[in-house]
Amino acid sequence: MASHAEPLDDTVDAVPEERFTIFRHRLATRLWHWLNALTIFIMIGSGLGILNAHPHLYWGQYGANFDSPWLNLPHWPGWLTIPAHYNLAISRRWHLFFALVLGFGLLAFMIASLVNRHFQRDLRVRRREVAPRNLWADVKAHLAFRFHDPERPGAYNTLQKLSYVVTIFVLIPLMLLTGLAMSPAMDAAWPWLLVVTGGRQSARSLHFIGMALIVGFIIVHLALVILADPINEVKSMITGWWDVPEEPR
Amino acid sequence: MSRLITRRRLVTTGALGAGALLSGCDKVVQVPAARRILFSGEDMQRGLQRALMNRDALAPEYSTAQMSPVFRSNGTANPDTPSYNAMVANRFADYRLAIGGMVAKPLSIPLDRLRRLPARTQITRHDCVEGWSAIGQWHGPLLGTLLKAAGIRRDARYVVFTCADRIGGTPYYESIDLIDAFHPQTILAWAMNGAPLTVAHGAPLRLRVERQLGYKQAKYVMAIDAVASLAGIGLGKGGYWEDRVNYDWYAGI
Numbered sequence: 176m177a178s179h180a181e182p183l184d185d186t187v188d189a190v191p192e193e194r195f196t197i198f199r200h201r202l203a204t205r206l207w208h209w210l211n212a213l214t215i216f217i218m219i220g221s222g223l224g225i226l227n228a229h230p231h232l233y234w235g236q237y238g239a240n241f242d243s244p245w246l247n248l249p250h251w252p253g254w255l256t257i258p259a260h261y262n263l264a265i266s267r268r269w270h271l272f273f274a275l276v277l278g279f280g281l282l283a284f285m286i287a288s289l290v291n292r293h294f295q296r297d298l299r300v301r302r303r304e305v306a307p308r309n310l311w312a313d314v315k316a317h318l319a320f321r322f323h324d325p326e327r328p329g330a331y332n333t334l335q336k337l338s339y340v341v342t343i344f345v346l347i348p349l350m351l352l353t354g355l356a357m358s359p360a361m362d363a364a365w366p367w368l369l370v371v372t373g374g375r376q377s378a379r380s381l382h383f384i385g386m387a388l389i390v391g392f393i394i395v396h397l398a399l400v401i402l403a404d405p406i407n408e409v410k411s412m413i414t415g416w417w418d419v420p421e422e423p424r
Numbered sequence: 425m426s427r428l429i430t431r432r433r434l435v436t437t438g439a440l441g442a443g444a445l446l447s448g449c450d451k452v453v454q455v456p457a458a459r460r461i462l463f464s465g466e467d468m469q470r471g472l473q474r475a476l477m478n479r480d481a482l483a484p485e486y487s488t489a490q491m492s493p494v495f496r497s498n499g500t501a502n503p504d505t506p507s508y509n510a511m512v513a514n515r516f517a518d519y520r521l522a523i524g525g526m527v528a529k530p531l532s533i534p535l536d537r538l539r540r541l542p543a544r545t546q547i548t549r550h551d552c553v554e555g556w557s558a559i560g561q562w563h564g565p566l567l568g569t570l571l572k573a574a575g576i577r578r579d580a581r582y583v584v585f586t587c588a589d590r591i592g593g594t595p596y597y598e599s600i601d602l603i604d605a606f607h608p609q610t611i612l613a614w615a616m617n618g619a620p621l622t623v624a625h626g627a628p629l630r631l632r633v634e635r636q637l638g639y640k641q642a643k644y645v646m647a648i649d650a651v652a653s654l655a656g657i658g659l660g661k662g663g664y665w666e667d668r669v670n671y672d673w674y675a676g677i
Contacts, residue, residue, distance in 0.1 A: 220446060228554035236549060239556035241494035257449045264670040265453060271677060272465030359551050360635040360676030362484055364477035369484060375549060375557050405434045
C-alpha cells in the first residue's frame with residue numbers, strides 16, 4: 176500500500192488537516208466497477224421492459240397463460256424500462272448485447288483480480304470473520320456508522336466483504352446462468368442448464384429473484400456510500416486514492 | 425464539509441444522471457452507428473452459440489407427463505382468408521406444399537402424401553419471445569428429407585417459409601439457414617399432441633425449428649423456397665417481425 180503522507184504518528188493528532196491517503200482500488204477494479212454499473216443499469220431497465228411482455232412467473236419447465244403462476248407482477252412503468260415505451264424487440268437488443276458485456280466483463284475482472292491478487296488480498300473471507308460474535312460486532316459498528324477498522328482502514332469490513340463476495344461470485348453468475356438457461360439454443364448446447372435451474376420457467380423466476388437481490392445490493396451499496404463519505408468514495412473509485420477518515424468517530 | 429462538491433449535490437447529480445442515462449438510451453438507439461453496434465449483438469450471440477453447440481445438438485425432449493395441459497396458441501389464430509377458409513372446408517384436400525427456389529426439381533406435395541412420409545415425433549418446449557413456454561408433441565417429416573428430395577442446390581443458403589396467414593395484408597413469412605434446416609429435429613409438423621394440427625396451431629402444416637423462439641415456428645406453411653440471400657424477400661430482414669419491429673432473425677436466445 177502506497178501512501179501520500181508519512182505514516183501516522185503522535186504528531187498527526189496535532190495537525191488534523193493532514194489527511195492520510197491510501198491507494199485502495201486498482202485499475203481493473205475501477206474499470207469494471209463503472210462498466211458494470213452501466214451494464215447492470217441497462218440490464219435492469221431492459222429486463223423490466225422484456226418482463227412487461229409476460230409479467231407472470233412460473234416454476235418448472237413450462238408456464239403460460241393457462242398455467243398457475245406463483246407471482247403476477249405489475250406493469251413496469253416507462254421511467255423504469257429501456258426503452259421507455261413498450262418495445263420488446265429493442266428491450267431484447269439492449270439486454271442481449273449488454274449480457275455479453277456483463278458476462279465477458281465479469282470474466283475479465285475475475286482473471287485480473289486473481290492476477291493482481293485483489294481477490295486473495297481483499298475478498299478472502301476468513302473463518303474468524305464469519306464467527307457470530309464478529310458478525311454481531313460488525314452489525315453494531317454499522318449501526319454506529321463506523322465502517323472502517325482504524326487498524327486496517329483500507330480493508331473491507333466483514334459485511335461489506337460478504338456482500339461483494341455474494342454479488343460477484345453468486346448473484347451475477349446466477350444471472351448469467353439463468354439467462355443462458357432461457358435460451359432454447361443454449362439448452363441444446365448445454366442440457367445441464369435445465370438440470371441446475373430446474374427448467375426454463377424456473378430459470379426465468381430465479382433470474383427475476385436474482386435481479387431483485389442485485390437491486391437490494393445496489394440500494395444498500397449506494398446508501399452506505401452516501402453515509403460513509405460519498406465524495407471520498409466516488410473519488411477513490413475514479414482515481415484509486417482514498418482518504419482515510421479521521422478516527423475515531 | 426467545506427468542499428466545492430457537497431454530499432447533497434453529488435447525490436442529486438447522481439440521481440439526475442441515472443434519469444438522463446435511462447432516457448439517453450432511447451436517444452442512443454436513434455443514432456445509426458449506435459444502433460448498428462447494439463444490433464450486432466445478434467451476430468455475436470449467433471456466432472458464440474454456434475461455436476459452443478454441435479451442429480446437430482438436440483433441443484431437450486420431454487416425456488408425455490411433462491406436457492403442458494393446455495398449449496396456448498399465439499399470433500394468428502385463424503388466417504380467415506377466403507382461400508384458407510375454402511381449404512379448411514374441404515379438409516385441406518386441395519392443399520399443396522410448394523417447394524421451389526434454388527432446387528433441381530420443384531415439388532408440389534399434397535397433404536395426404538406428406539402424411540405418408542416417414543415422420544419424427546418429438547415432445548419439445550416452445551419458447552415464446554415474450555417469455556412463456558409450453559410443451560407439446562409434434563409429428564411430421566424432416567424438412568431436410570424434403571429439401572433433399574427437391575434437390576436443393578449447393579449455393580442455396582437459406583430456406584424461406586411463406587404462410588397462408590396475412591397480418592395487415594402482408595403474408596407472414598420466416599426464414600432459417602441450412603444448419604437449422606437440416607437439423608435432425610427440424611420438421612414440418614402436421615400433427616400436434618396426437619391429432620392433426622388445429623387451425624389455431626397452424627393447420628395443415630407448421631415448421632418446428634426447436635433451437636429457436638416461437639416466432640420462427642411458421643404456421644400455415646404454403647411454400648418453401650431455397651434462396652441464396654434474404655435481401656429481395658419481404659423487406660429483406662428474413663421474416664415478418666424481423667422486417668417490422670426489429671426482432672432478431674437469429675432467435676436462439
